[in-house]
Ligand SMILES: Nc1ncnc2c1ncn2[C@@H]1O[C@H](COP(=O)(O)OP(=O)(O)O)[C@@H](O)[C@H]1O
C-alpha cells in the first residue's frame with residue numbers, strides 16, 4: 363500500500379525518516395571525522411538545510427548517545443546550564459532536585475564546590491548542575507561515545523551573557539573534573555563565523571582551538587534533489603511520472619526551492635496532495651498550482667514583504683518591479699547592480715533599449731527601506747538577500763509578462779476541481795521556461 367503524502371514529505375519533522383533521508387557523503391564524512399577527533403564540533407547552515415537531520419542520522423546510526431539541549435530555552439530558564447540539566451533530566455527520566463535544596467545540602471555537608479578557572483560567570487549551583495548533567499550522560503552512555511548537542515545557537519548569538527556562558531562551558535570541559543565524563547559538545551546553529559565571535563572574546567584562542575567547524579550544511583545538489591523526487595513520488599507514493607515529467611519536476615523544484623530540504627518537502631507535500639486527488643498523475647499545471655499553494659501556506663510573510671516593495675499599481679511597467687523580478691533570477695548569493703541591469707535588459711528589451719536605468723539607485727533605495735528584502739554585503743557595491751526565502755518567493759510570485767511584471771495573487775488561487783486542473787492566474791508556461799533556462803546549466 364502506498365503511503366500518505368504527509369508520511370513521505372515531512373517539512374518540519376525533527377525525527378529523521380530513513381526512507382526519505384538523502385545522503386550527503388561529504389558532510390557525513392566530515393561529521394564522523396569530527397566526532398572521532400579531539401575537538402568539540404560546530405555545525406552551521408541556514409535554517410531548513412538539514413543540520414538537525416544530519417547529526418541525528420549520523421549519531422544514531424553510529425550508536426553514539428546524544429542529548430539535545432535547545433539554546434532557545436536558555437534565556438527563559440536563566441542560563442544554558444539550566445537548559446542542559448533540563449534536557450538531560452528529560453532524557454533520563456530523572457527527577458531533578460531543585461537548585462536551592464541541592465545548594466543547601468551541599469553547604470550543610472560542607473562540600474567546597476566551584477573549581478572555576480575564572481570568576482564571575484557562574485553561580486555555584488549552576489556549575490554543579492553541569493557536572494550533574496555530565497555525570498548522568500556518562501552513566502547512560504556507559505562505554506559508548508556521548509554527545510551533548512546544543513542546538514539553535516542563533517537564538518543566543520546576540521546575548522553576550524549566554525555566549526560567554528557557552529564559552530565557559532567549552533573551557534570547563536577541559537577541566538579534569540568535567541573532562542573525565544568525556545562528553546563531546548556539538549554546537550549547531552545558523553550563523554557562520556562563530557569562531558570569529560569567540561575570537562573577539564577574552565578567552566579567544568582557548569575557545570576557538572577547541573572547536574572544529576564542519577563545512578556548511580547547505581542545499582541539496584540537483585542530483586540529490588532528483589534522488590529525493592524519485593524516492594518520494596515514485597517509490598513511496600507510487601505516482602505515475604514519465605522521464606520527461608520527472609525532469610521537469612526536478613528542474614522546477616530546484617528553481618523555486620533552491621534545493622533547501624525543508625522547502626522541498628513543503629512544496630512536494632502540496633504537489634503530492636494534488637496528485638493524490640488526481641489518480642497519482644502529475645502534470646505540468648499541477649507544478650504551478652502546487653507552487654502557488656506552497657507560497658500561500660509557507661511563504662506568505664515573504665510574499666507580503668515583496669508585495670510591499672512593489673509599485674502601487676502592478677499594471678504599471680515600473681522599473682522597480684523589473685528590478686525585483688530580476689533579483690529572483692540571480693543565482694549568485696551576492697550580486698551588484700550590473701548583474702541586475704543585465705537581467706533587466708535581457709528580460710525587458712523594449713522598455714529598456716537606449717535608456718539609462720539607474721539600477722544602482724533603485725537597489726540602494728530598496729536596501730535602505732525598513733524590512734527590506736536585500737542588504738548591502740561586505741563587498742563594495744554588492745547586495746545579498748536578507749533571507750533566501752525572498753528569492754524563492756519572487757521566483758514563484760513574479761512573472762515577466764512581456765514588458766511588465768505580473769504578480770501572482772495568492773489570495774485567489776482557484777481551487778483545483780478534481781481531474782481538471784486550472785492554471786492559477788499569473789502562472790503560465792513562462793515559468794517553466796525560466797526554470798529550464800536556469801537549470802539547463804545544472805541538470806541533465
Ligand atoms: N538529508 C535530508 N534528506 C531529506 N530531507 C531532509 C534532509 N535533511 C533535512 N531534510 C528535511 O528538511 C527539514 C528541515 O531539516 P532540519 O534538519 O530540521 O534543518 P535545520 O536543522 O538545518 O533547520 C526536515 O524536517 C526534513 O523534512
Ligand SMILES: [Mg+2]
Nearest residue numbers: 413414415513
Ligand atoms: Mg535544526
